[in-house]
Protein backbone atom coordinates (compact mmCIF):
# COMPACT_ATOMS: atom_id res chain seq x y z
CA UNK A 1 0.00 0.00 0.00
CA UNK A 2 1.46 3.42 -0.88
CA UNK A 3 2.10 6.04 1.81
CA UNK A 4 -0.63 8.25 0.26
CA UNK A 5 -3.29 5.80 1.45
CA UNK A 6 -2.36 6.27 5.09
CA UNK A 7 -4.12 8.85 7.24
CA UNK A 8 -2.63 10.87 10.08
CA UNK A 9 -4.76 12.23 12.95
CA UNK A 10 -4.27 13.43 16.53
CA UNK A 11 -3.71 10.65 19.04
CA UNK A 12 -6.49 10.01 21.59
CA UNK A 13 -6.71 8.14 24.88
CA UNK A 14 -8.80 5.51 23.12
CA UNK A 15 -5.74 4.67 20.96
CA UNK A 16 -4.03 3.04 23.96
CA UNK A 17 -4.90 -0.53 22.95
CA UNK A 18 -3.72 -0.10 19.35
CA UNK A 19 -0.54 1.61 20.61
CA UNK A 20 0.12 -1.37 22.87
CA UNK A 21 -0.19 -3.72 19.90
CA UNK A 22 2.23 -1.50 17.95
CA UNK A 23 4.79 -1.34 20.76
CA UNK A 24 4.60 -5.11 21.29
CA UNK A 25 5.36 -5.55 17.59
CA UNK A 26 8.72 -3.77 18.05
CA UNK A 27 9.48 -5.65 21.29
CA UNK A 28 8.57 -2.95 23.78
CA UNK A 29 6.93 -4.15 27.04
CA UNK A 30 4.40 -1.32 27.49
CA UNK A 31 0.97 -2.23 28.86
CA UNK A 32 -2.26 -0.47 27.86
CA UNK A 33 -2.08 1.43 31.17
CA UNK A 34 1.41 2.71 30.32
CA UNK A 35 0.09 4.08 27.05
CA UNK A 36 -2.90 5.63 28.82
CA UNK A 37 -0.49 7.42 31.15
CA UNK A 38 1.62 8.68 28.22
CA UNK A 39 -1.42 9.71 26.17
CA UNK A 40 -3.18 11.40 29.10
CA UNK A 41 -0.22 13.72 29.72
CA UNK A 42 0.85 14.33 26.14
CA UNK A 43 -0.32 14.91 22.62
CA UNK A 44 0.70 13.46 19.32
CA UNK A 45 -0.32 11.70 16.15
CA UNK A 46 -1.23 8.25 14.95
CA UNK A 47 -0.91 7.04 11.38
CA UNK A 48 -3.24 4.33 10.14
CA UNK A 49 -4.33 2.34 7.15
CA UNK A 50 -7.97 1.29 6.74
CA UNK A 51 -7.34 -1.76 8.91
CA UNK A 52 -4.54 -1.03 11.40
CA UNK A 53 -2.48 1.57 13.19
CA UNK A 54 0.97 1.70 11.59
CA UNK A 55 2.64 4.56 13.44
CA UNK A 56 2.52 6.71 16.56
CA UNK A 57 4.54 9.64 17.91
CA UNK A 58 3.88 11.71 21.04
CA UNK A 59 5.11 14.90 22.67
CA UNK A 60 4.90 16.43 26.12
CA UNK A 61 5.11 20.20 26.59
CA UNK A 62 6.93 21.74 29.56
CA UNK A 63 5.81 25.35 29.55
CA UNK A 64 6.02 27.41 26.37
CA UNK A 65 9.68 26.82 25.60
CA UNK A 66 10.49 23.11 26.00
CA UNK A 67 9.04 19.72 25.14
CA UNK A 68 10.08 16.13 24.77
CA UNK A 69 9.30 13.79 21.89
CA UNK A 70 8.89 10.08 22.42
CA UNK A 71 6.98 6.84 21.88
CA UNK A 72 7.76 7.11 18.17
CA UNK A 73 7.07 3.74 16.57
CA UNK A 74 6.43 2.52 13.04
CA UNK A 75 5.08 -1.00 12.51
CA UNK A 76 7.84 -3.33 11.30
CA UNK A 77 6.11 -3.91 7.93
CA UNK A 78 6.01 -0.16 7.30
CA UNK A 79 9.52 0.84 8.37
CA UNK A 80 11.84 2.46 5.87
CA UNK A 81 8.96 3.97 3.85
CA UNK A 82 8.84 7.49 5.27
CA UNK A 83 6.26 7.09 8.07
CA UNK A 84 8.86 7.95 10.73
CA UNK A 85 9.79 11.14 8.88
CA UNK A 86 6.12 12.05 8.49
CA UNK A 87 5.61 11.69 12.24
CA UNK A 88 8.73 13.68 13.20
CA UNK A 89 7.76 16.45 10.70
CA UNK A 90 4.34 16.75 12.32
CA UNK A 91 5.66 16.53 15.88
CA UNK A 92 8.21 19.29 15.28
CA UNK A 93 5.53 21.51 13.69
CA UNK A 94 3.15 20.87 16.60
CA UNK A 95 5.72 21.78 19.24
CA UNK A 96 5.79 25.33 17.97
CA UNK A 97 9.46 26.24 18.11
CA UNK A 98 10.11 24.71 21.52
CA UNK A 99 13.52 23.29 22.36
CA UNK A 100 13.09 19.54 22.07
CA UNK A 101 14.60 16.63 23.95
CA UNK A 102 14.34 12.91 23.31
CA UNK A 103 15.97 9.61 24.10
CA UNK A 104 16.84 7.83 20.87
CA UNK A 105 17.02 4.10 20.36
CA UNK A 106 19.86 3.00 18.07
CA UNK A 107 17.21 2.61 15.34
CA UNK A 108 15.92 6.15 15.73
CA UNK A 109 19.22 8.05 16.15
CA UNK A 110 19.97 8.64 12.46
CA UNK A 111 16.44 9.87 11.84
CA UNK A 112 16.64 12.45 14.63
CA UNK A 113 20.14 13.59 13.67
CA UNK A 114 18.67 14.53 10.30
CA UNK A 115 16.40 17.02 12.09
CA UNK A 116 19.25 18.68 13.97
CA UNK A 117 19.08 16.70 17.20
CA UNK A 118 22.52 16.34 18.82
CA UNK A 119 23.65 13.89 21.49
CA UNK A 120 23.90 15.43 24.98
CA UNK A 121 24.11 12.38 27.27
CA UNK A 122 23.55 8.66 27.44
CA UNK A 123 20.68 6.98 29.24
CA UNK A 124 21.42 3.59 30.81
CA UNK A 125 18.70 1.04 31.34
CA UNK A 126 19.28 -1.13 34.42
CA UNK A 127 16.91 -3.90 35.34
CA UNK A 128 16.54 -7.28 36.99
CA UNK A 129 14.69 -9.32 39.55
CA UNK A 130 13.51 -7.28 42.51
CA UNK A 131 16.61 -7.04 44.76
CA UNK A 132 16.46 -7.61 48.50
CA UNK A 133 18.00 -4.44 49.86
CA UNK A 134 18.61 -3.44 53.46
CA UNK A 135 16.58 -0.45 54.62
CA UNK A 136 18.26 2.88 53.85
CA UNK A 137 20.47 4.50 56.44
CA UNK A 138 18.86 7.78 57.39
CA UNK A 139 21.14 10.30 59.07
CA UNK A 140 20.16 12.08 62.32
CA UNK A 141 19.55 15.30 60.36
CA UNK A 142 17.41 13.52 57.74
CA UNK A 143 13.85 12.28 57.47
CA UNK A 144 12.17 10.29 54.75
CA UNK A 145 8.44 9.81 54.33
CA UNK A 146 5.88 8.91 51.67
CA UNK A 147 5.00 11.90 49.50
CA UNK A 148 1.36 12.85 48.99
CA UNK A 149 -0.61 15.16 46.73
CA UNK A 150 0.00 18.09 49.10
CA UNK A 151 3.76 17.70 48.43
CA UNK A 152 3.37 18.41 44.72
CA UNK A 153 4.83 21.96 44.88
CA UNK A 154 7.90 20.67 46.77
CA UNK A 155 8.38 17.76 44.34
CA UNK A 156 7.95 20.07 41.34
CA UNK A 157 10.50 22.48 42.85
CA UNK A 158 13.12 19.75 43.26
CA UNK A 159 12.34 18.39 39.80
CA UNK A 160 12.81 21.86 38.31
CA UNK A 161 16.19 22.19 40.06
CA UNK A 162 17.19 18.85 38.49
CA UNK A 163 15.80 19.32 34.97
CA UNK A 164 15.26 23.05 34.49
CA UNK A 165 11.72 22.21 33.38
CA UNK A 166 8.24 22.89 34.79
CA UNK A 167 6.88 19.33 35.01
CA UNK A 168 4.26 19.53 37.79
CA UNK A 169 1.51 17.92 35.64
CA UNK A 170 3.73 14.87 35.02
CA UNK A 171 4.51 14.53 38.73
CA UNK A 172 0.83 14.98 39.58
CA UNK A 173 -0.03 12.12 37.20
CA UNK A 174 2.67 9.96 38.78
CA UNK A 175 1.45 10.63 42.32
CA UNK A 176 -1.87 9.04 41.47
CA UNK A 177 -0.18 5.97 39.96
CA UNK A 178 2.53 4.87 42.32
CA UNK A 179 4.53 5.36 45.47
CA UNK A 180 6.69 8.40 46.09
CA UNK A 181 9.13 9.20 48.89
CA UNK A 182 10.47 12.57 49.92
CA UNK A 183 13.77 13.14 51.73
CA UNK A 184 14.43 16.14 53.95
CA UNK A 185 17.85 17.06 55.28
CA UNK A 186 18.14 19.70 57.96
CA UNK A 187 14.47 20.39 57.32
CA UNK A 188 14.98 21.20 53.65
CA UNK A 189 13.62 19.09 50.74
CA UNK A 190 16.65 17.19 49.41
CA UNK A 191 15.30 14.55 47.09
CA UNK A 192 12.39 12.43 45.92
CA UNK A 193 11.83 9.15 44.15
CA UNK A 194 8.87 7.44 42.48
CA UNK A 195 8.02 3.77 41.94
CA UNK A 196 5.17 2.58 39.74
CA UNK A 197 4.03 -0.41 37.73
CA UNK A 198 5.26 -0.31 34.16
CA UNK A 199 5.99 -2.78 31.38
CA UNK A 200 7.19 -6.15 32.68
CA UNK A 201 7.02 -5.18 36.35
CA UNK A 202 7.95 -2.00 38.20
CA UNK A 203 9.80 1.16 37.26
CA UNK A 204 11.80 3.49 39.52
CA UNK A 205 11.75 7.08 38.36
CA UNK A 206 11.93 9.95 38.36
CA UNK A 207 14.54 10.38 41.10
CA UNK A 208 16.01 13.80 41.89
CA UNK A 209 18.38 14.40 44.78
CA UNK A 210 21.08 16.74 46.00
CA UNK A 211 23.81 14.07 46.05
CA UNK A 212 24.59 10.40 45.38
CA UNK A 213 23.97 9.32 48.98
CA UNK A 214 20.50 10.85 48.93
CA UNK A 215 19.65 9.23 45.58
CA UNK A 216 20.83 5.78 46.73
CA UNK A 217 18.85 6.10 49.96
CA UNK A 218 15.71 7.07 48.07
CA UNK A 219 16.03 4.10 45.71
CA UNK A 220 16.73 1.75 48.63
CA UNK A 221 13.66 3.12 50.44
CA UNK A 222 11.46 2.51 47.39
CA UNK A 223 12.65 -1.09 47.07
CA UNK A 224 12.97 -2.12 50.71
CA UNK A 225 9.85 -3.19 52.54
CA UNK A 226 7.96 -3.95 49.34
CA UNK A 227 7.88 -7.00 47.16
CA UNK A 228 7.77 -7.08 43.42
CA UNK A 229 8.95 -9.24 40.60
CA UNK A 230 10.93 -7.28 38.07
CA UNK A 231 12.26 -3.74 38.38
CA UNK A 232 13.74 -1.28 35.90
CA UNK A 233 15.40 2.12 36.24
CA UNK A 234 16.68 4.43 33.48
CA UNK A 235 19.55 6.63 34.68
CA UNK A 236 21.53 9.37 32.92
CA UNK A 237 25.12 8.16 32.44
CA UNK A 238 26.41 11.27 34.20
CA UNK A 239 24.43 10.39 37.34
CA UNK A 240 27.14 7.81 38.08
CA UNK A 241 24.63 5.39 39.64
CA UNK A 242 25.46 2.49 37.29
CA UNK A 243 28.01 0.66 39.45
CA UNK A 244 25.84 0.97 42.58
CA UNK A 245 22.82 -0.46 40.73
CA UNK A 246 24.88 -3.28 39.22
CA UNK A 247 26.20 -4.30 42.65
CA UNK A 248 22.61 -4.49 43.88
CA UNK A 249 21.45 -6.88 41.18
CA UNK A 250 20.19 -4.37 38.62
CA UNK A 251 22.71 -4.74 35.76
CA UNK A 252 22.98 -2.54 32.70
CA UNK A 253 20.96 -4.09 29.85
CA UNK A 254 20.88 -1.33 27.21
CA UNK A 255 21.96 2.24 26.47
CA UNK A 256 20.26 4.97 24.49
CA UNK A 257 21.37 8.42 23.41
CA UNK A 258 19.76 11.49 24.93
CA UNK A 259 19.45 14.18 22.25
CA UNK A 260 18.39 17.83 22.12
CA UNK A 261 17.33 20.19 19.35
CA UNK A 262 17.86 23.80 20.42
CA UNK A 263 19.33 25.23 23.59
CA UNK A 264 19.06 22.65 26.39
CA UNK A 265 17.29 23.93 29.52
CA UNK A 266 19.40 25.62 32.18
CA UNK A 267 19.59 23.20 35.11
CA UNK A 268 19.83 25.32 38.25
CA UNK A 269 20.46 22.60 40.88
CA UNK A 270 21.30 21.90 43.62
CA UNK A 271 19.20 18.76 42.98
CA UNK A 272 20.37 16.53 40.11
CA UNK A 273 18.42 14.10 37.96
CA UNK A 274 19.25 10.49 38.91
CA UNK A 275 16.45 8.64 37.07
CA UNK A 276 14.05 9.45 34.26
CA UNK A 277 10.23 9.37 34.35
CA UNK A 278 10.59 7.15 31.28
CA UNK A 279 12.73 7.17 28.16
CA UNK A 280 9.77 8.77 26.34
CA UNK A 281 9.05 11.68 28.71
CA UNK A 282 12.64 12.20 29.89
Ligand SMILES: CC(C)(COP(=O)(O)OP(=O)(O)OC[C@H]1O[C@@H](n2cnc3c(N)ncnc32)[C@H](O)[C@@H]1OP(=O)(O)O)[C@@H](O)C(=O)NCCC(=O)NCCS
Nearest residue numbers: 026072073074079080081082083084085104105107108111
Ligand atom coordinates in the same frame (compact mmCIF):
# COMPACT_ATOMS: atom_id res chain seq x y z
C1 LIG B 1 12.89 4.58 14.21
C2 LIG B 1 11.64 4.42 13.38
C3 LIG B 1 10.49 5.16 14.07
C4 LIG B 1 11.89 5.04 12.01
O1 LIG B 1 10.67 4.98 11.28
P1 LIG B 1 10.68 4.66 9.68
O2 LIG B 1 9.30 4.84 9.21
O3 LIG B 1 11.31 3.36 9.48
O4 LIG B 1 11.62 5.83 9.18
P2 LIG B 1 11.60 6.47 7.73
O5 LIG B 1 11.21 5.43 6.73
O6 LIG B 1 10.78 7.70 7.78
O7 LIG B 1 13.13 6.80 7.56
C5 LIG B 1 13.67 7.96 8.06
C6 LIG B 1 15.14 8.02 7.77
O8 LIG B 1 15.80 7.16 8.69
C7 LIG B 1 16.52 6.16 7.98
N1 LIG B 1 16.31 4.90 8.67
C8 LIG B 1 15.15 4.28 8.91
N2 LIG B 1 15.37 3.12 9.56
C9 LIG B 1 16.71 3.05 9.72
C10 LIG B 1 17.58 2.10 10.31
N3 LIG B 1 17.11 1.00 10.87
N4 LIG B 1 18.91 2.35 10.29
C11 LIG B 1 19.41 3.47 9.73
N5 LIG B 1 18.63 4.40 9.16
C12 LIG B 1 17.31 4.19 9.15
C13 LIG B 1 15.93 6.07 6.62
O9 LIG B 1 16.91 5.65 5.71
C14 LIG B 1 15.46 7.47 6.37
O10 LIG B 1 16.49 8.23 5.82
P3 LIG B 1 16.45 8.62 4.25
O11 LIG B 1 15.43 9.69 4.12
O12 LIG B 1 17.82 9.09 3.97
O13 LIG B 1 16.09 7.36 3.53
C15 LIG B 1 11.27 2.93 13.19
O14 LIG B 1 12.39 2.25 12.67
C16 LIG B 1 10.83 2.20 14.44
O15 LIG B 1 9.65 2.22 14.81
N6 LIG B 1 11.74 1.52 15.12
C17 LIG B 1 11.42 0.73 16.32
C18 LIG B 1 11.00 1.63 17.48
C19 LIG B 1 12.04 2.68 17.77
O16 LIG B 1 13.20 2.38 17.98
N7 LIG B 1 11.59 3.94 17.79
C20 LIG B 1 12.44 5.08 18.05
C21 LIG B 1 12.20 5.52 19.43
S1 LIG B 1 13.23 6.89 19.87
